[in-house]
Amino acid sequence: MKDNLQKLKQDILQKLSEVKDGSALRNLEIKTLGRKGELTEMLRKINTLGLEEKKIVGKLANDIKLELAGKFRAAAEVLEGERKNEFIDLTLPGEKTKRGHLHPVTILENELSELFSSLGFSVLSGPELESDYYNFEALNIPADHPARDMQDTFYVARTGAELTRADADGADSNLLLRTHTSPMQVRAMEKYGAPLRVIIPGRCFRSEATDARHEHTFYQLEGLMVDKNISFTDLKGVLEAVVRRLYGAETKLRMRPKFYPFVEPGANFEATCFLCQGRGCRVCKNSGWLEIGGSGMVHPKVLAAGRIDPKAYQGFAFGFGLTRLAMLKYGINDIRLFNSGDLRFLEQF
Numbered sequence: 274m275k276d277n278l279q280k281l282k283q284d285i286l287q288k289l290s291e292v293k294d295g296s297a298l299r300n301l302e303i304k305t306l307g308r309k310g311e312l313t314e315m316l317r318k319i320n321t322l323g324l325e326e327k328k329i330v331g332k333l334a335n336d337i338k339l340e341l342a343g344k345f346r347a348a349a350e351v352l353e354g355e356r357k358n359e360f361i362d363l364t365l366p367g368e369k370t371k372r373g374h375l376h377p378v379t380i381l382e383n384e385l386s387e388l389f390s391s392l393g394f395s396v397l398s399g400p401e402l403e404s405d406y407y408n409f410e411a412l413n414i415p416a417d418h419p420a421r422d423m424q425d426t427f428y429v430a431r432t433g434a435e436l437t438r439a440d441a442d443g444a445d446s447n448l449l450l451r452t453h454t455s456p457m458q459v460r461a462m463e464k465y466g467a468p469l470r471v472i473i474p475g476r477c478f479r480s481e482a483t484d485a486r487h488e489h490t491f492y493q494l495e496g497l498m499v500d501k502n503i504s505f506t507d508l509k510g511v512l513e514a515v516v517r518r519l520y521g522a523e524t525k526l527r528m529r530p531k532f533y534p535f536v537e538p539g540a541n542f543e544a545t546c547f548l549c550q551g552r553g554c555r556v557c558k559n560s561g562w563l564e565i566g567g568s569g570m571v572h573p574k575v576l577a578a579g580r581i582d583p584k585a586y587q588g589f590a591f592g593f594g595l596t597r598l599a600m601l602k603y604g605i606n607d608i609r610l611f612n613s614g615d616l617r618f619l620e621q622f
């Protein structure tokens with residue numbers, strides 16, 4: 274028993290000499306001298322000894338206990354002193370916190386939302402998972418129309434439960450990932466009626482074989498204005514404001530006829546190349562013009578689908594690729610970088 278006590282004492286002193294901070298010291302004290310500590314347990318056993326032995330061992334144990342308690346107190350004082358003497362230099366520069374930043378497409382989206390808000394347009398968002406009806410049918414693209422080939426998409430299968438619910442609602446049961454932001458034209462007309470001024474930025478999807486210029490996921494921005502006495506000149510004026518905002522006050526706009534089933538007449542729109550100012554360069558493939566997007570006067574069938582009387586109201590619509598604009602603006606030559614999540618790319622903005 275005596276030997277055990279001495280051994281325990283040495284053991285505790287050894288551990289004490291290795292303690293480096295207050296909390297380690299406290300833990301060690303609890304483990305050894307505490308109510309259920311190693312030394313305390315041993316002291317309890319003394320009661321089982323004979324009277325003579327009890328006297329001797331008892332005294333030894335008590336001495337050890339007092340000595341250790343003293344050593345613990347001394348160690349505590351030393352540690353406390355060290356803590357007080359510790360010098361903190363408040364003038365040292367702090368660690369820099371890394372700040373995130375906006376994605377290039379978001380920067381453009383914000384810039385354009387601001388422009389359109391100043392022109393009295395509201396900013397809407399719509400579902401990325403669309404019905405065949407809003408994405409195609411309501412936009413005058415019937416199931417057998419060849420225009421569907423221009424926008425091949427991903428169709429989404431439904432589970433049995435969803436099918437029943439949709440059918441009960443009388444809703445369209447063919448779901449797909451929207452191929453453009455145009456389905457929001459009819460949704461906005463149905464919800465808000467005429468007169469109407471909205472833009473809809475958002476993510477779109479197409480079943481593409483991806484390469485440097487084609488991506489299955491990209492962003493568009495749609496615009497729609499419906500009112501009495503709206504004409505093509507209103508459309509041109511708004512688009513001019515857009516390209517000037519994007520590429521500077523000197524930028525010119527060009528519109529040429531193009532077919533889209535949901536507008537009549539339809540036109541693409543182009544801006545003078547921001548790099549060569551229209552003289553011709555690598556970016557504009559020597560044409561001096563950059564195609565931005567599609568536009569036109571809203572087709573009467575589309576107004577009717579949106580429950581707006583085409584005899585009383587007219588409107589214009591346009592749509593362009595935000596991702597494509599970001600490529601032009603920042604000189605990005607591979608569209609796949611946008612969704613890559615590659616920090617070497619993203620940290621450049």
Ligand code: PHE
Binds near residue numbers: 454536569591592
């Ligand atoms: N939705 C068309 C596209 O994605 C663009 C467009 C929008 C054209 C509105 C005309 C009017 O190609």
